[in-house]
Amino acid sequence: MTFKELNISESILKTLDEKGYVSPTPIQEQAIPIVLKQRDLLGLAQTGTGKTAAFSIPIIQQLYLNCKKEQRRQIKALILTPTRELAIQINDCIREYGKYTGLRHAIIYGGVKQHEQVKALQAGVDILVATPGRLLDLMNQGYVHLEAIRHFVLDEADRMLDMGFIHDIKKILPRLPREKQTLLFSATMPQTIASISQSIQRNPVRVEVTPASSVVDTVEQYLYYVEKNEKKNLLIDLLGKDKKQSALIFSRTKHGADKIARLLCKAGIGSEAIHGNKSQNARQRALTNFKSNKTRVLIATDIAARGIDIDQLELVINYDLPDVPETYVHRIGRTGRAGNTGTALTFCAEDEKLMLRDIQRLTGKKLQVAR
Structure with a gap:
């Protein structure tokens, strides 16, 4: 039609x-x-x-x-x-x-x-x-x-x-x-x-359309079991493999989003955080910079990310697992849009395994462990 x-x-x-x-x-x-x-x-x-x-x-x-x-x-x-x-x-x-x-x-x-x-x-x-x-x-x-x-x-x-x-x-x-x-x-x-x-x-x-339990077929999903204090090193390592790839990273907290942004900037990876404590002008500037590829990485909380709509976003990273399993589906749905393929990477620490179980139960799909 x-x-x-x-x-x-x-x-x-x-x-x-x-x-x-x-x-x-x-x-x-x-x-x-x-x-x-x-x-x-x-x-x-x-x-x-x-x-x-x-x-x-x-x-x-x-x-x-x-x-x-x-x-x-x-x-x-x-x-x-x-x-x-x-x-x-x-x-x-x-x-x-x-x-x-x-x-x-x-x-x-x-x-x-x-x-x-x-x-x-x-x-x-x-x-x-x-x-x-x-x-x-x-x-x-x-x-x-x-x-x-x-x-x-x-x-x-x-x-x-x-x-x-x-x-x-x-x-x-x-x-x-x-x-x-x-x-x-x-x-x-x-x-x-x-x-x-x-x-x-x-x-x-x-x-x-697209019930909450279903996941976009065009999104490849991978899981990393990682200790909480090793997440930052894994993130820098993954982002360092493809220096041109843009990525949207999800943090459970505003403080965590700011911390990740500082960490990545220190490692030479252009990043900005977007969350409710930022002024409207700062949030819009960060979003504009990300959409125009001036900033390679955007770190967001779930509420701040609700208005992010980018057709060709390549990569979503769940730095923290969400408390609500449906939120995982919303997050990874940011990539793989408009017929494009996308990748979603999920970091899971020991204390997040129950959240992971709930996500897999909701989606009916066991996440593939990355090698």
Whole structure:
């Protein structure tokens, strides 16, 4: 199937053609027709499956076709997402897909001064991408009005829950119009998310791709049993074998991420850390440097990594094993995207063997020990 067969308008197809996008991913193939029919949708999909396009393309199309005659610009689509990085990524996608539509979009998130964001809102916006805290703040200040909303997207709902944003979301929901299309996306479906879906959606169509227990076939996975104090030497040795290969390294803690970055820089391997204690500007700079290959290695905590979307990332290293086995699947899903192959290396110390057992039980696959 092609995007043209999904009845995407010419203005959006033009951008997709320029970017070389021909075939939709499974989530796009299933979700786009549902959203174009203005049905509510409950999407179970991980980051990296193409879900941003799955909701943004049909929303842009509906607004473009239905709002041409409207003179006043009001917020007609609200996309709520948990992290600044993910908000920036979604906003960039909307800029690309809506390039020839004339629709205006804006992004608001915390951690930076609000002046530029307020200025964009006052100029008039059709599509707003926001994180919950800053949205609530600007709503309370009278800069954001949601009475014209026709499309509402709650993205990464399970991560919203993990990060404690559920209370903010519950304050935002009553301020939205009753008549609207609601799209909810989540990698997992805990009871709280199921309850939210039931309370805000009308007969949603459920679409599910890449269940949490499955692992991308294009990712080669290898395991290293290593003493905790020897992990640093193993890491330097592995990164030294291919001096051009870019790598995303996962640390369980913010302190650990900074420590690994310092260690690698001392060894002459260009590295930066990204986590919640870094300023927004520092996080975005580190991400930009990594994407443009100015920095070879990025060390991240799980929450900070949620917004990292790089098509041709070659290597993921689990320096620390995650406490939650599903997180392992999210981590290694950062590589092996868009038809490319990737490699995931996992370091396992003695006190992490129980975590390893849980991961292997979830994925149904025993990790191959590296030689």
